[in-house]
Amino acid sequence: MVLHAGDPAEVGGYALEARLGSGGMGVVYLARSASGRRLAVKVVHSQYADDPEFRGRFRQEVAAARRVSGAFTAPVVDADADAARPWMGALYIPAPTLGERVADRGPLPPDDLRELAVGLAEALRDIHHAGVVHRDLKPANVLMADDGPRVIDFGISRAAGSESLTQTGRIMGTPPFMSPEQLSRPREAGPASDTFSFGAVLAFAATGRGPFDSDSPYETAIRVVQGEPDLADVPAGLRPLVERCLAKAPEDRPTPDQLLAWLRTELPAPAPPPEPGPRQPARARRRRRAALAAGGALLAGLLTAAGVPLLADGDEPAAPPRADLPAGWHAWRRTLAQPGSVSNSLASCATDRAALYCVGGDHRAVRLDPATGKVLWSRPSDAREAVSPARSSGDAIAGTTAGLLVAHSERAARGDDPVPYLSAYDTRTGATRWSVPAEHGVLTSAGVFAVDRGWKTYRLIGLADGRTRWTAPLETAAEECGIWGGADRLHLVCTPRGRYPATRVAEVNPADGRATWSRTYREPLEPVGVLDGTLILTAAVTEGADEGSYTALYTVHPTTRALRRIPLAAAAPRPPALVGDRLYVPYGNGRLRAVSPRTGNTLWDAITSVENVSLPAAGRDGTLYATSGSGRVIALDPGTGAERWVSRRPQADDEQSSNGDPLPAPLLIGDALYASAVSEVVFSLDVTHRV
Structure with missing residues (x-):
């Protein structure tokens, strides 16, 4: 127009x-x-x-x-x-609304109906997790994008628990899709009201009409409050869910998490198409060593915006570069969750180039063939064990070295909190070499430096046998500690018990564990990483308009121990993360910002087309690659952050994991990218193929 x-x-x-x-x-x-x-x-x-x-x-x-x-x-x-x-x-978003789609082509077929149900349930989960109630979910506010539905128009939404702006006697909403409480007691309309609208929208998508439709909006409103829905033409497989959503009492309706669990169990996704056969290796394929990065869990993805160069099926560059891939490689997707599991967690993975190793959810550890995704061995966790995809002090996988995989897990103890463990597995056979209680560990060629349970001591654990080489006490009783650095220089960063927002920083001699210096700073410092031997930290603002955000970096002078503050050019909602020689700030809405760790200046600021974008990893030509929790992949220009391409299809139905931490970078072996998606899906694709 x-x-x-x-x-x-x-x-x-x-x-x-x-x-x-x-x-x-x-x-x-x-x-x-x-x-x-x-x-x-x-x-x-x-x-x-x-x-x-x-x-x-x-x-x-x-x-x-x-x-x-x-x-x-x-x-x-x-x-x-x-x-x-x-x-x-x-x-x-260049897409028709659900109302336009149904008017043009009729009710949705079963597969599209399931995709809509899952997408809307996830949207409601995200909306409600943010403390918001939409209050006007209807076909006109659902866009049917190629990669899933999008909920728009929060015009009459309100933050849960806030003062209503609705005037007495004014109806706010669209009667055929409003809940009974919106019509009779609007100030009491909470998250369950959106679930009622969800059921009405699904019924409309399945039949082409609303479940309470009548000749006038007044009669429709009366039917919503007092009458029974017309669900005669709703598919039998979906009808029980719609009936529960349209319950008159809010407490009788399912939550978005319960909706998703029901959909996975009762209406599982169709089986994926057969995997392609092995790719024939190119003659005299040039091999080169790739920088290996131990990645962690990956989290959630966003809508596709116009102007982003999406590649349709079959699109290829005119002269594709020769790919550097493992011998016999082909694109693959593997679900690691055990049969019947409804886990929405992410697998955390690392690689030694010979294989891919993952932990999380239902497994202590799994070894995968990087060329085909075949499971070479697995160590399932038992019912009392929780393998977390990420911990506050580091990733679930500490890394691989000397033929060992070192990983975190948490094992239940009778009448007590779960006990965190560090375990070493033989990378060839999966056999456990050793397992010791520890809160946090850093893997180096010298061994594993670990903080013991209870934050009272730290030690060096020998890689070969798991025996303690030395143990040292922490100087100050701590609420939490982490070890940062490598074999030549270690830093302990601790929160002294009862002294928040103070932070105790110490440099430790790796040979015997003795602190060469330590100092307490009156800032709530959080480690970001180590660059050129210098520890980089940040701190959350504790009061004022910027409370909870991050506005500065901090470094410690190597001789004077003075704390240097480096203001960030723009406040960040979460701590920056060090990848290579740059800091990156991923945002929940798909925005990714690159920051200089030396000046705090913003190098570029981009809004990507995947939600909850991961940290990036660099390919062999310098291109940055990032992913989302659903397994979509984007390629970014390293100089400007501009999107070069984005994969069209997600690797998983779901989008958001239960873990709200930032998503670590994917892994790359040459041009083969490896990443995980929710529901313990692990996949690989060729970044030169641009799927």
Whole structure:
């Protein structure tokens, strides 16, 4: 739709190109940023801008949309609630609404219906985890994108527990898809109200009509509150779930997590297509050693934006580069979860180039063939053991060296908390070489430096036999400690008991464990990594407008021990992570920022098209690769952060793991990328093939 006479040429610095639609709140425009990214910009009608209640609702919409971060919701890029005509810009998704899709092509077929159900359930989980209730989930607010549905328009959503902005006597919502409590007692409408709307939307998608449709909105409202839904044409396999969602009492409806568990059990995803045969190796394929990075768990993905160079099936570059892949390699996908498991966790993986090793969820350790994904050996965990994909002080896998895989696990103890262990497995056979209780470990060629349970001592564990070479006491009783560094220089970073926000930093002699120096700083410091022998830390702001964010880096002078503060050019919502010689800040909405660890300056700031983007890993040509929890892969320009391509299909149905930590980088062996997705899916693809 072209622009109308009187429409502005730009809003907030974004050039307007066309009208996308107009509604009760305002007009939605297609806009383009200076870098070429396309946005959907909503501008409120001028007659409402001075209405305090309306402006309050718009502020609420912006705040709610910013708080929501999920694979199946639309991320806000920019907004100005204080403008003369308030506006909000989100990534533009070139897709029809569910209502348009059904009107054009009729009810959804079974596979599409299941994909919609899973996507909407995940969207509600993300929305509710952010403390938000949508309150207007309906076919017009669901976009049918190629890679899954997207929930949009938080115009009448509210933060859970906040003061309602709804005036007495005013109905806020769309009656055919509203819950009974929204119509009879709107101030009590909570997350379960969205579940009712979820059921009504599914019924519409399956039949082409709402379950409470009638000739007038008033009759529809009465049926919602008092009548029974018409589900005669809803497929039998889906009907029990829809019936539970449409229960009149909110407490009788399932939660989004329960919806997902039901869908996985009762409506499992169709089997994936057969894996392709082995790729024929190219003649005289050039081999080169790749830098090996021990990666950890991977977490969640975002919507696809227009302007990102998606490659359709069959697309290939005109002159593809010669791939550097393991002999006999072909693209593969492996699910490590045990049969019947509903685990939504991620596998954490490492590689020694000869094989891929993963832990997490249902396994203490698994060895996979990097060429085919074949399981060479596995060590399942027992019912009393929890293998965490990530720990606050490090990854589940410490790494591989000298033919050993060193990994964390947590084993249940009678009448006590789980006991954390470090275990070493023979990489060839999977046999356990040794296992010792430990909170945190750093693997080096000299052995494993570990902090003992209870944060009272630390020690060096011999790799070959697991025996303690030396033990040293911590100087100060600590609530938590971590060891950082390598075999030549170690740093202990501890939180002294009862002295928050103080941090105790010590440099330790690896030969005997003695502290060569130690000092307490009056900052809540968190280690980021070690660069050129210098420990880099950060600290969360403890009060004020930036409370909880990270606004600076810190380094310790090697001789004076003075703490140097390096301001970050932009505040970060989570600690920066060191990858190579750069810091990266991944955001929940798919944004990724590269930062100089020496100056704190932003090198580039990009909004990617996957949600909860992982930390990046560099390929052999310098291209950065990152993934999402669903297993989508993106390629980024290392100099600007611009997306070069993004894979179209996710590797897993689900998107978000139960672990909210940032996602570590994928692994690369030449041009073969290895990563994990939720539900313990591990996969490999050729980054030159650009699937």
